[in-house]
Amino acid sequence: MAVVERRYLFTPGPTPVPAEVLAAMGAPVVHHRSPDFRPVYERCLARLREVCRTQSDVLLFTASGTGAFESAVVNLVTPGDPHLVVSAGSFGERWASMTKAYGADVDHLRYAWGETPDAGDVVARLGEREAKAVWIVHSETSTGVVADVQAIAAAAKEAGALVVVDAVSSLGAVPCETDAWGLDVVVSGSQKALMTPPGLGVAAVSDGAMEHRGSTPRFYFDWERTRKAQRALDAPFTPPVSLVSALDVALGLLLDEGLEAAFERHVRLGRAARAGAKAMGLELFSPDEDRSAVVTAIRAPEGIDSGVILTAVRSRFGMTLANGQGDLKGKIFRIGHIGWFDVFDVTTALAAVELVLAELGADIERGVAVTAALEAYEHSSVA
Numbered sequence: 001m002a003v004v005e006r007r008y009l010f011t012p013g014p015t016p017v018p019a020e021v022l023a024a025m026g027a028p029v030v031h032h033r034s035p036d037f038r039p040v041y042e043r044c045l046a047r048l049r050e051v052c053r054t055q056s057d058v059l060l061f062t063a064s065g066t067g068a069f070e071s072a073v074v075n076l077v078t079p080g081d082p083h084l085v086v087s088a089g090s091f092g093e094r095w096a097s098m099t100k101a102y103g104a105d106v107d108h109l110r111y112a113w114g115e116t117p118d119a120g121d122v123v124a125r126l127g128e129r130e131a132k133a134v135w136i137v138h139s140e141t142s143t144g145v146v147a148d149v150q151a152i153a154a155a156a157k158e159a160g161a162l163v164v165v166d167a168v169s170s171l172g173a174v175p176c177e178t179d180a181w182g183l184d185v186v187v188s189g190s191q192k193a194l195m196t197p198p199g200l201g202v203a204a205v206s207d208g209a210m211e212h213r214g215s216t217p218r219f220y221f222d223w224e225r226t227r228k229a230q231r232a233l234d235a236p237f238t239p240p241v242s243l244v245s246a247l248d249v250a251l252g253l254l255l256d257e258g259l260e261a262a263f264e265r266h267v268r269l270g271r272a273a274r275a276g277a278k279a280m281g282l283e284l285f286s287p288d289e290d291r292s293a294v295v296t297a298i299r300a301p302e303g304i305d306s307g308v309i310l311t312a313v314r315s316r317f318g319m320t321l322a323n324g325q326g327d328l329k330g331k332i333f334r335i336g337h338i339g340w341f342d343v344f345d346v347t348t349a350l351a352a353v354e355l356v357l358a359e360l361g362a363d364i365e366r367g368v369a370v371t372a373a374l375e376a377y378e379h380s381s382v383a
């Protein structure tokens with residue numbers, strides 16, 4: 001008898017969703033203004049504050065991460081305002097386009113994809129021209145680079161600018177200290193390290209950001225409307241109640257593990273993925289450093305299109321990995337390891353890549369990746 005086909009999701013979002021979270025999605029739909037929903041809503045919002053490490057409100061939007069980010073743009077940008085957008089990959093460039101689309105006068109500190117933004121450059125740019133806000137991506141999922149947001153935020157604060165952080169793929173995976181680092185806005189989405197299906201966007205918004213709202217017309221994404229309603233546990237619009245219940249369960253799992261333990265697990269998963277890839281003889285595209293704990297980007301061997309590798313692991317083993325984006329398409333592939341991942345997910349992905357590369361005739365070392373990954377995971381203590 002044929003075995004039901006196993007499917008594996010090894011992308012940096014959407015990510016696998018634990019059974020408890022999926023089960024919450026399947027519970028009967030309740031009314032959002034009834035006592036059936038309010039306690040769930042209240043707990044979910046409180047857990048979000050805990051995960052964001054903030055005392056401020058975390059606003060919940062029925063949107064993907066981009067929608068939550070757009071809430072920051074429509075609330076903070078007034079056409080003609082000076083803003084500094086830092087980009088080093090696909091998502092940073094998206095925010096430069098979006099802030100420009102809303103009429104911001106954007107100074108674009110643009111790095112090549114794969115570079116790591118530097119706080120010193122931010123200081124220099126803010127010395128040349130003031131900015132109302134500095135917009136920065138914490139984990140640039142397109143390249144695997146995790147920026148030193150703490151240092152960049154300090155530079156922005158020093159210059160009197162607000163700090164808006166895209167933490168879509170980092171929240172819950174790597175430290176993101178909203179209050180301690182003085183981050184005014186932290187945006188994320190449900191479908192990454194928060195282990196929930198796509199569809200919810202979150203934005204932690206400081207009082208400082210609230211005070212500096214601009215005059216761009218807005219309605220659905222108006223922060224004040226959402227904040228006021230959330231504080232009364234009376235959502236401004238019908239929330240996706242099943243997704244909120246699921247997120248609540250997922251955040252409970254994350255907090256039960258403990259944020260610090262989850263961060264350590266992600267560091268070790270990153271080490272395992274890099275060690276395995278290198279042992280095979282592959283070249284890393286993402287930095288070989290502990291901060292790079294979200295997604296490991298690996299160069300395809302010379303002469304092999306990464307899309308061919310991905311198609312093969314998908315059709316042969318039911319595994320979905322991510323291609324490169326933009327100019328990196330066909331050149332790199334990415335193994336995500338955020339959220340509900342353990343080391344055997346990493347070794348499974350590496351084993352499949354190894355098999356496929358061997359079949360494609362790549363000059364790789366066989367039989368060593370899994371061992372190297374397990375060793376890096378097991379024998380690494382995190383400072």
Ligand code: PLP
Nearest residue numbers: 064065066091139141168169189
């Ligand atoms: N920013 C980063 C760093 C991401 O990884 C993503 C995910 O694709 C986004 C923004 C966009 O989020 P979404 O696809 O949920 O709109």
